[in-house]
Amino acid sequence: MANTSAALEFSDHSVSFGARTITEGVSLELVPGSILALVGESGSGKSVTALAALGLAGSATQTGSVRLTGPERPTGEGREARQGQDTELVGLTAKALRRVRGARVGVVFQEPMGAFNPMFRLGHQIAEAARAHGREPAAAGGAQTTLPEGTPTSPTEGAESDDSIGERVRQQLLKSGLHNPDQVMRAYPHELSGGQLQRAMIALATINSPEVLFADEPTTALDVTVQTGILDLLRRQAAEEGQAVLLITHDMGVVADIADRVAVMKSGRIVETGAVRDIFDRPKSEYTRELLDAVPRLNAAIAASTAEVNDRLGSPTEHPYGSATAWAESSPAAVSAVLAAELTAATVVHRSSGRQVTAMDSVDLAIPAGSITGLVGESGSGKSTIANVLTGGQGLTSGRAFVDGGRVSTRPTRKQRRLRSEIGVVFQDPRGSLNPRRSVGAQIAEPMRVHTDRGRRDIEAQVTSLLDDVRLPGDFAGRYPHELSGGQRQRVAIARALALGPKLLIADEPTSALDVSVQRGVLRLLADLHEIHEFACLFISHDLAVVEQLASTVVVLQRGAIVEQGPSSQVLMNPSQGYTRELIDSAPVPDPEVQAARRAARLAA
Amino acid sequence: MSRAKFVIYRLLGALIVLLIVAAACFAIFYLMPSNPAQYSCGKPCSPDRLAEVERYLGVDQAWWKQLFDFLRGIVVGRDFGAGAAAIHCDAPCFGYSFRLRDSVTSLILSRLPITVSLTLGAAVLWAIGGIAAGLIAALKRGTATDNVVMGAAITGISAPTYLLGLLGILLFGFTLNVLPIGGYVPLTENPAMWAFHLILPWIVLAIANAAIYARLTRGQMLEVMSQDYIRTARAKGLSEPVVIGKHGLRNLVLPLTTLFAIDIGGLLGGAVITEKVFGLGGVGTLLLEAVSNLDIQVIVGVTLFAAAIVVIANLLADLSYSILDPRIGARH
Numbered sequence: 001m002a003n004t005s006a007a008l009e010f011s012d013h014s015v016s017f018g019a020r021t022i023t024e025g026v027s028l029e030l031v032p033g034s035i036l037a038l039v040g041e042s043g044s045g046k047s048v049t050a051l052a053a054l055g056l057a058g059s060a061t062q063t064g065s066v067r068l069t070g071p072e073r074p075t076g077e078g079r080e081a082r083q084g085q086d087t088e089l090v091g092l093t094a095k096a097l098r099r100v101r102g103a104r105v106g107v108v109f110q111e112p113m114g115a116f117n118p119m120f121r122l123g124h125q126i127a128e129a130a131r132a133h134g135r136e137p138a139a140a141g142g143a144q145t146t147l148p149e150g151t152p153t154s155p156t157e158g159a160e161s162d163d164s165i166g167e168r169v170r171q172q173l174l175k176s177g178l179h180n181p182d183q184v185m186r187a188y189p190h191e192l193s194g195g196q197l198q199r200a201m202i203a204l205a206t207i208n209s210p211e212v213l214f215a216d217e218p219t220t221a222l223d224v225t226v227q228t229g230i231l232d233l234l235r236r237q238a239a240e241e242g243q244a245v246l247l248i249t250h251d252m253g254v255v256a257d258i259a260d261r262v263a264v265m266k267s268g269r270i271v272e273t274g275a276v277r278d279i280f281d282r283p284k285s286e287y288t289r290e291l292l293d294a295v296p297r298l299n300a301a302i303a304a305s306t307a308e309v310n311d312r313l314g315s316p317t318e319h320p321y322g323s324a325t326a327w328a329e330s331s332p333a334a335v336s337a338v339l340a341a342e343l344t345a346a347t348v349v350h351r352s353s354g355r356q357v358t359a360m361d362s363v364d365l366a367i368p369a370g371s372i373t374g375l376v377g378e379s380g381s382g383k384s385t386i387a388n389v390l391t392g393g394q395g396l397t398s399g400r401a402f403v404d405g406g407r408v409s410t411r412p413t414r415k416q417r418r419l420r421s422e423i424g425v426v427f428q429d430p431r432g433s434l435n436p437r438r439s440v441g442a443q444i445a446e447p448m449r450v451h452t453d454r455g456r457r458d459i460e461a462q463v464t465s466l467l468d469d470v471r472l473p474g475d476f477a478g479r480y481p482h483e484l485s486g487g488q489r490q491r492v493a494i495a496r497a498l499a500l501g502p503k504l505l506i507a508d509e510p511t512s513a514l515d516v517s518v519q520r521g522v523l524r525l526l527a528d529l530h531e532i533h534e535f536a537c538l539f540i541s542h543d544l545a546v547v548e549q550l551a552s553t554v555v556v557l558q559r560g561a562i563v564e565q566g567p568s569s570q571v572l573m574n575p576s577q578g579y580t581r582e583l584i585d586s587a588p589v590p591d592p593e594v595q596a597a598r599r600a601a602r603l604a605a
Numbered sequence: 606m607s608r609a610k611f612v613i614y615r616l617l618g619a620l621i622v623l624l625i626v627a628a629a630c631f632a633i634f635y636l637m638p639s640n641p642a643q644y645s646c647g648k649p650c651s652p653d654r655l656a657e658v659e660r661y662l663g664v665d666q667a668w669w670k671q672l673f674d675f676l677r678g679i680v681v682g683r684d685f686g687a688g689a690a691a692i693h694c695d696a697p698c699f700g701y702s703f704r705l706r707d708s709v710t711s712l713i714l715s716r717l718p719i720t721v722s723l724t725l726g727a728a729v730l731w732a733i734g735g736i737a738a739g740l741i742a743a744l745k746r747g748t749a750t751d752n753v754v755m756g757a758a759i760t761g762i763s764a765p766t767y768l769l770g771l772l773g774i775l776l777f778g779f780t781l782n783v784l785p786i787g788g789y790v791p792l793t794e795n796p797a798m799w800a801f802h803l804i805l806p807w808i809v810l811a812i813a814n815a816a817i818y819a820r821l822t823r824g825q826m827l828e829v830m831s832q833d834y835i836r837t838a839r840a841k842g843l844s845e846p847v848v849i850g851k852h853g854l855r856n857l858v859l860p861l862t863t864l865f866a867i868d869i870g871g872l873l874g875g876a877v878i879t880e881k882v883f884g885l886g887g888v889g890t891l892l893l894e895a896v897s898n899l900d901i902q903v904i905v906g907v908t909l910f911a912a913a914i915v916v917i918a919n920l921l922a923d924l925s926y927s928i929l930d931p932r933i934g935a936r937h
Contacts, residue, residue: 056839094845102842109840114833118932119855129841188931204841 007244008212013064015052023268030244037247037255040265041515046248055097103133106205110217112197116189123185126204176203195226216248223378224586252295253588257595294516296545338369340504340536346399359385361561372537374551382560421451424497428509430489434481441477447499466495487518505537619916626912630905644899661686700902709906720887724872727810735815739822761816770882787884806883829856870918874911
């Protein structure tokens, strides 16, 4: 227990809200210069553990101990809590806890756009963090944050000057990899990208050189290509600044990439803690094994890595779902010449405040009947625009779109209604796509009521059969969305999308909002339904591993244009375009050795 | 869209709205089966005299000609009648009251200081009181304080202004005998007496409106305080007053400004009931008297004036958005 090297130590820490216990007996050790990953599914209590310790979890009550033992640092006057003594965070007064937050423990949050106040400039918001802990200029220069040319230090005690704080913010932004700090400081949050904002957030969290950094799903809302940079930055915070980093994540690829140690959490308890390689190679608990098994692996990326690693993983046939090619062959699409949907030279240009934004740039895309086409690309690459065009929600500036042989337009004609009835859509977040005030049965029945003149009995029977198709009991028809789990809700959304027996199913990131173990079941279900109903599927995802498993054809989008398309095995195993390779390389593989090799290669480059 | 372009579009839009309001007023009062000349004619009204009055008012003309004359009067002024009996009404002419022997424009202008004094004074009170009450309720959410403040707010919303006014007069005017029960002293004449006479009307008018602000503030504040950036502000180690007062309140400015502009605009067109209760001869009273005397030119004129104020207030609110919220409009 008395490990003096830990910067922050949770021991037997429990959090509860009223009578509801969220976490129990959590013990964690955060060591300077090292990253501890706290993994587990949503709702397992990962975030609440960290936030409660800092008094950021609302009305949470805590028992046990969270000891902050950082080394003595130069501090201003009257900051006794920061002198060498250990600080027990549980039960600390609000005032003392406030002096710990942002000064000794920095926090990076998941959604960078929401984490900044939209009303204030970034420079101001970051400077606020520095000002809140009013360090004397001497401390700023003396701590680990050694500034290149000495900060203008004023001999008088009291608040640091605005210029000096501004300079600190500038330096901090530069260190966080933002090469135009002045521009960033002047910007409002909505003027920057998610990646830039997250770097700014790391700058904010570390401006007072905290001993401990909490990163709560720091890359979950970001694209893979951006994620890499953020993870490198966090890695550097630990390695170069000597911070003890607590990385909260559900992504085993991220864990494999940058964690030194891993703690696995399930239902509020730590089930296993160990070095990252031990966890991946020799998971002791059943739950850890399940969690690792459920993670989709991109065979292509693994195959591209070193041969010895490849050997150890075994051949693609040992893949949990069988190889990608096997799935593709099993689909009847390969032989079909009929097209379920087609785009020819389809272009969408948005005009806003005089500027033109090309959301889709002469896209030629053919989705054969009965096939699964995977659509991959970063956010803003035009994936969802394609879906919107096919469903008649977005008009084309030029070019043509066809569904089931009929030309798609945004006009509300009878023909368009028929075409729309040939398309089923499954959205990313079933919580948002299902109406909370209508029963599951009513929502599955709705497409049939709108598009057919079947009788009530007939429709009810069909609802039961659809529920059966998605492996939900028939009595779910009477339930409401809030009574269902995330995975069950998504099954309902799939049942609704299939209600009319569509020729084309558009699945827009259908598993991105789900935990990996749930994701696996939903993907399996989609594959099975595809085999039974033989619909064509446009499967939109940012997760290449998932696409590889499911799709026979992959289309890679970048800035609205198709950069590469072809059989998934070929595109993902042997990409002809640099951008595709970049996407494959950026997606972290849940294997510490592969990730270590990649990281070394990246840093060497 | 540049700001200048936005302003021009909005002004054009405002103009169209006012034209429609003018046409609607006109249709209601001039084209209905009732004859406005009848009201001006007096009793008894001989057919000859009626025809003369009709000519005088111009209501013997085609409806479009009447509307045109009316609109033209706003721009260049207007003459009623001809020869020695002619009455000239300077631009902008919103009509002429034969009963009060004055142009509607000058009638409104003479009453406006009273209405402005009443409205702005009350607005300051209700904005401060309402927002403060809403903040307290939001921060003490679910406690007895919250319930008391919100209960009072509901009472304030449901209590009719005239009831509050009469209760105020009864309590402070008669029982306690500390405040005047009505009347108006111009600000330029005696500022102290001006305020003294307006205290009760201000409070009464403020109570009814403060309640709405309290509810809006509470609701918005609860939403804002659940945002991620509030958690970030706390995670920085900012003190709770800074988190609430700066990061929280700043995000309430927009909805509150919108509501404020609409309310002020509405009341400047005449706080009818409050004015009546306290015997303040403002624009609202002018309208009320015109209605009871069927002084149609005044009714139309005041209605148009009120509509114009509302449209302008909304325009100002819209223009302020791009200053108040960095996300709206071009910043550079």
